Amino acid sequence: MRLVLAVVLMLVALPAHAVQPDEMLADPALEARAREISKEIRCLVCQNESIDDSNAELARDLRILVRERVASGDSDAAVKQYLVDRYGEFVLLKPTFGGFNLVIWLAGPVLLILGGAVALIYLRRRAPQARPADAPLSAEERAALERVLKDG
């Protein structure tokens, strides 16, 4: 219910647009870092939007928070950890590497290995057994073949 309420509020309130000029840090290097971090932080009341993209008020608060932490000298990892401590893993658009989340991360490589193995077995089965027909034509055979083709 809280979520529904938040979504309704978000729709009714006039949105503040994604990153606002007044939020931005004066130091371009710090601002660039803040932007990169923001792209990986989820806007909590939106559907799958990063706070960097979102128009929601809450996203604005988080963007400002990220900039405060960056300006106060936190590393990128520390800023993210700070947000996870406050809002939970939900806030990360890129899931952590470990535990259940390994399933998500390893799905691709594992599927590739399994699928590749099946494909290789299949390919070996379909490959022609060495048969006389596979041997290259002898000179006489080739001449005979050419004769036949010409006549045809």
Place this chain on the structure above:
Amino acid sequence: MIVEIGHFALTLAFAVALFQMTIPLVGAARGWSDWMRTAAPAALAQFLLTGIAFAALTHAFVVSDFSVRLVATNSHSLKPLLYKVSGTWGNHEGSMLLWMLILTLFGAMVAAFGRDLPLGLKARALSVQAMIGAAFFAFILFTSNPFERLVPPPFDGNDLNPLLQDPGLAFHPPFLYLGYVGLSMSFSFAIAALIEGRVDAAWARWVRPWTLAAWIALTLGIALGSYWAYYELGWGGWWFWDPVENASFMPWLVAAALLHSAIVVEKRSALKTWTILLAIIAFSLSLIGTFIVRSGVLTSVHAFAVDPERGVFILAILAVAIVGSLTLFAWRAPTMKAEGVFRPFSREGALIYNNLMLAVACGVVFTGTLAPLVREFVDGAKISVGAPFFNLAFTPFMVMLFLAMPLGSIMAWKRADFGQVVTRLWWASAAALAVGGIVWGMQSGDAHLAPVGLALGAWMVLGSVVEIIERAGWPRTGLDGFRRLARLPRADWGKWLAHSGLAVTVCGIAAITAWEREDIRLARPGDVIPLGGYELVFEGVASLPLGAPFEVPACGAGQESVLKGGEGRNFTTDLGRFRLMRDGRELAMLCAEKRLYPVQRMPTTEAAIDSTLLRDVYVVLGDKQTQGDAWAVRAYVKPLAAWIWLGAVIMGLGGIVSLSDRRYRVGAAAKARPAGPAVPAE
């Protein structure tokens, strides 16, 4: 009255579907041809009845009949006609009815054009099609009746979500549904083949056009949705890895794999069971897409539990369809015998590689999309899987696929010679590397992405170019080469076009990601914003009231042209004007809007885009500051942006050209091979 006729027609269509799913199937099992023959007229009747129902609902929307609950909640009398019509499917009930209209349309097309189909296959395929139809008719009639009345009718409606009042989004769902539902046809043919226990070249020739048509529609539908997001959502993002997007992207990936594997079935009589499995998976993913979009399960497992009726119903359909078809597959598939023999290094092998990469990529998207649901179900923890994950985990497989594409598509069937493939492609690879090098040298930044992406794109296009040159016999043949090219099967041209289109999209993605320039600032009228070699002069903002048509001095770009033609505005707008200059010369006048739709009290942004082949200039008007006359302005230069969707259009075009190949022309399967000059075997 018309509404009741619509409801009645829908009920009748349900009854016809029940008939069509049983009688022809029994007929096919017993060999009773007159029972089998009922399938075609039943399919036509189903389509006709669904068409009547859909027309009745559209009519209710057009005349704003607010005594229909659906119209009252989703329409408004002041809405422009286009959006009254598109409002028909801009909601749950109406979109399901559109889904059914397309499903029955495909059935009717098989009935009408499939005269040369073997009677048994046709009866069984149409019967399976009717099973899907019956399930969804029941879903609509019992849980999502679009014809429900509202007593007393309100004075006016609730309006359509303003974000959806857009020509791009008006046509996005019909295309996507054509794609989703088109895959039902491949599914029905796959199930019919499993029942018959036979898959041959003729079967593949029958399935491929339907898959191709579905894939074309999906390609265009996805591109349309992506373009809509690009200009409507206000920051120029074009793909978000949103679950709803992924739901349409997964069937696209599998359909692409299916297209390629069906070629192997047709030409080499191998990969039969895999192709059947792909057809089942493709449609299952379409159903899953419909389920996760329609059931509300996306926001949270809990949202699903709040209104479970619809979700459970679709889940049941999903379970029956997927479990049923996979069981049938497990039971019958082992009876299919593969015949073709080939070496791993061959066209067949390359197509298997293609299928592997597409399937794994689809698996990554699938896990990423559903993992949050599963995780919440398992231990209640809420996690997010978003764009940063997908970009990292999905892209490598696409790169591996694209790298191999020119190699694979030039290989000979059965057995290819590695040395020969390399000799034929060496200059293409050298040229592609040169493109990468030039881009690397020219760009000022240090991003690796653009040179690599553009080199990859060049490699993919040049692969097709090499093939075209070879097939023409150039330079040996001179002008005669053109005659040779004209005689080639259209399927070859389709392949080259589609592969090149993909390359164009890849270039667009690489360039926009690597080279985008952004400027965010507060601007006052008269301010000049420098923007990557351009200058943007902020001319000021005009506030326009509700109702009157636009009377704005020449805007070179912007969305205002949409409502021209005398229809009044159903929104108020702040219209910011920006003069785009380069070296003191005016290039365009850009009009960016901030709209407010009063009925739903919802604001939208309409970005102003000046689009050329090489770059888009993209301007968004933000909020007015509380003090003074400054406005927040966001401006971007997006290099090669148009290529993303241009590529998709070229891909779709390639599909259409391939679809027109005489080999796939409906009925061609049963006739003898086309006469005429023999085409050299590949």
